[in-house]
Amino acid sequence: MLPRLEIVRRSRPVDLVAPGSVQVDRATGGTVALPSVAPYVAATARSVEGPVALVLGGHRLAASLDDGSVSLDVTGVGRLRSRRFHRADAPAGVGISLTGTHVAAWSLEAGGWVARARHDLRDVLDTRDEGALAGLEVDLPPGGGVAGRFGQLGLRDIRFVTEDDGTPVRDDGSLWLTATSAGPGFFDTAHTSVWRLDPATLDLAHTGDLFFRRPDRVGVFGDHATHVVRADGRWLVATSTWGDFEQPTTRAGRRTPAGLRVTLAEPVAGTDVLRGAQVLDTRELPLPTDGLASIATWDPHLVRRDGAWLVGFVSARRFFEFHPALAGGPALSDLALLGAATDRTATEGTTLVDVEGEVVVLASDGRDSPRGQRARFPAFDLRMRDVGALDAPYPTNLPWPTLARIDGGWLMVTFDGRPAGGKLLGYGTHGDVLVLRSQ
Numbered sequence: 001m002l003p004r005l006e007i008v009r010r011s012r013p014v015d016l017v018a019p020g021s022v023q024v025d026r027a028t029g030g031t032v033a034l035p036s037v038a039p040y041v042a043a044t045a046r047s048v049e050g051p052v053a054l055v056l057g058g059h060r061l062a063a064s065l066d067d068g069s070v071s072l073d074v075t076g077v078g079r080l081r082s083r084r085f086h087r088a089d090a091p092a093g094v095g096i097s098l099t100g101t102h103v104a105a106w107s108l109e110a111g112g113w114v115a116r117a118r119h120d121l122r123d124v125l126d127t128r129d130e131g132a133l134a135g136l137e138v139d140l141p142p143g144g145g146v147a148g149r150f151g152q153l154g155l156r157d158i159r160f161v162t163e164d165d166g167t168p169v170r171d172d173g174s175l176w177l178t179a180t181s182a183g184p185g186f187f188d189t190a191h192t193s194v195w196r197l198d199p200a201t202l203d204l205a206h207t208g209d210l211f212f213r214r215p216d217r218v219g220v221f222g223d224h225a226t227h228v229v230r231a232d233g234r235w236l237v238a239t240s241t242w243g244d245f246e247q248p249t250t251r252a253g254r255r256t257p258a259g260l261r262v263t264l265a266e267p268v269a270g271t272d273v274l275r276g277a278q279v280l281d282t283r284e285l286p287l288p289t290d291g292l293a294s295i296a297t298w299d300p301h302l303v304r305r306d307g308a309w310l311v312g313f314v315s316a317r318r319f320f321e322f323h324p325a326l327a328g329g330p331a332l333s334d335l336a337l338l339g340a341a342t343d344r345t346a347t348e349g350t351t352l353v354d355v356e357g358e359v360v361v362l363a364s365d366g367r368d369s370p371r372g373q374r375a376r377f378p379a380f381d382l383r384m385r386d387v388g389a390l391d392a393p394y395p396t397n398l399p400w401p402t403l404a405r406i407d408g409g410w411l412m413v414t415f416d417g418r419p420a421g422g423k424l425l426g427y428g429t430h431g432d433v434l435v436l437r438s439q
Helices: 130-134
Strands: 005-011 015-026 030-033 040-045 052-056 059-066 069-074 078-080 093-099 102-109 112-120 137-140 145-152 155-160 174-181 191-197 204-213 224-231 234-240 262-265 276-284 296-305 308-318 321-331 334-340 347-355 358-365 377-380 386-390 402-406 409-415 433-438
Touching: 015 030, 015 040, 015 137, 015 204, 040 052, 040 137, 052 093, 059 093, 059 102, 069 102, 069 112, 093 145, 137 145, 145 174, 145 204, 155 224, 155 402, 155 409, 174 204, 174 224, 174 402, 174 409, 191 224, 204 234, 224 296, 234 276, 234 296, 262 296, 296 347, 308 334, 308 347, 321 358, 347 402
Parallel strands: 204 276, 321 347
Antiparallel strands: 005 433, 015 145, 030 137, 040 093, 040 145, 052 059, 052 137, 059 069, 069 078, 093 102, 102 112, 155 174, 174 191, 191 204, 224 234, 234 262, 262 276, 296 308, 308 321, 321 334, 347 358, 358 377, 377 386, 402 409, 409 433
16 A cells, blocks of 8 residues: 655654743843743743742742752742652753643753643633733743743654645645644643654754634633644644643542543634744534544544545544544535444544545554554545555554655654653653654
C-alpha cells in the first residue's frame, strides 16, 4: 500500500516561555503588564533570585527558591511545597507558569526546567476570564527576567495543516503543522500550537497558538488534538475539548471527567490562524455515533472529496476504551456514520490519506490493545474494514500516522511518549517529535 518509512529526525522543543512570544524582557525587576488572551503564560528569572510572580484577578502567584527548596505562594491559599520533589539540584534559575487552571513553580537544573511545585487554582480564581487575563501582570525580581506565552514540554497529536482535499498547505516550500503543546501535567494543562516545517532540513519553528471559546461555556480554553483545513479560501479548525478534561478517578470526593467532544471554528476572513495567538469561537461539530454506545468523541480529521465531506474521529465507550470511526455527508452539519472499528479498544489518531486515488483511513493501535492489534498503524477502507498496516516503526505511547505525499515521496511526522519536566508532573508531558521518510 505504502513504502517502508524510516525515522530520519528526532527533536524535542522545550520552552517555558515560547521564544517567539516574549512580551517582557528586562534586566531589572519590577511589576510589568503582561496582557494575555488565554491562561497559558510563563515567566522566568535571570538567576535564582526571586520570587517571580504572576498577578491575575487580584491574586498573586509567586515561585521562589530558598536554600535549594522551591515553593509556591498563592493569595488566599498560602505557601505550597511538594513533600517529595521540592529540592532542586544545583539550580541556576527559577520560573513560574500558568497553564489552564494549573500554576507551577520551576527550577532550572542542568540546562533543563524541572517542576518542583504545582497547584490547581479552580477553587481559587477563574483563570479563563478574559477580562482578568487582559489585566495580567508579571512581577520580576531585581535581576529581571523574561515573560510571555507558555511554550511546551513536548509535542504530540501532530497533524499537517491541509487543503480540503487532504494535500498539505505549502508556503514558500514550507509545510505547516498543528500540535498539542504538552503542559506540566495531564491533558488540561496542554493547548494547540502551530509550527512551520522545512521539508528539506526538517527544522521546526513555532509560529502560533490557538485557543478556543466554547458554545456552552464562558472563558478561553486550551483545547487540542486539532486539525486545521483551508476550504474555499477560508479556514476551518476542528478540535477536541481536552482543555478542561480531568483524568477519571474514584468517586470518593473527586470531580468527574468533563464532557469530551469535537468543536468547529470558522474564523472570520483575514484571520491568520498560522501565526500569533488567536482565540476562536466554536460550535459543536455533530458527529454521528449511532449504535456505538459512545460517551465521548475526539481526534477529528477532515477531507472533502467529490463534493462531500469525510470526517475521521475517535469514539469512546468509556474512559479509556476507544476506537476509530468515520462519518461522511454533503455538509459538516449533515454527517452519517460510515463505519467504526469497534473491535478496537485502544486505537486513536484517525487520519485520512489519499493513496493512489483512494482514501485510506489510518490509525494507531496502542500497546494496551488486544493481542494482534498492538503497536501498529492499521489501515481501513471507507467502511472501516481492516485492510493492512503501515510499514513503519511504532514509537512509545499512541503516535499518530500523520502522512503526506511530498515531492514524490512520503513524509510522516509523529511523536512518542518520552516525558519531560520532572517526576512531580506524572503523565501528559510527552513527547519527542519524530520525522519519517519513505525508503
